[in-house]
Amino acid sequence: MLSNIGVPGLILILTLALIIFGPKKLPEIGRAFGQTLKEFKKSTRELTSDITDDIVDDIKEIKKEI
Numbered sequence: 351m352l353s354n355i356g357v358p359g360l361i362l363i364l365t366l367a368l369i370i371f372g373p374k375k376l377p378e379i380g381r382a383f384g385q386t387l388k389e390f391k392k393s394t395r396e397l398t399s400d401i402t403d404d405i406v407d408d409i410k411e412i413k414k415e416i
Contacts, residue, residue: 367379
């Protein structure tokens, strides 16, 4: 999705953000976005890990029955 924007589009988006929010608010917005992205990645990793652990446990149970 972001690969279709290109450099000119990215510059336009950043310029609009600077005009709308102002230079003082942009670092706060960036920080909040970064924290949100970090939490999303952490949650995704934990969910993937939980599912993988469940699958491994199921495989171990099946091997014990055989």
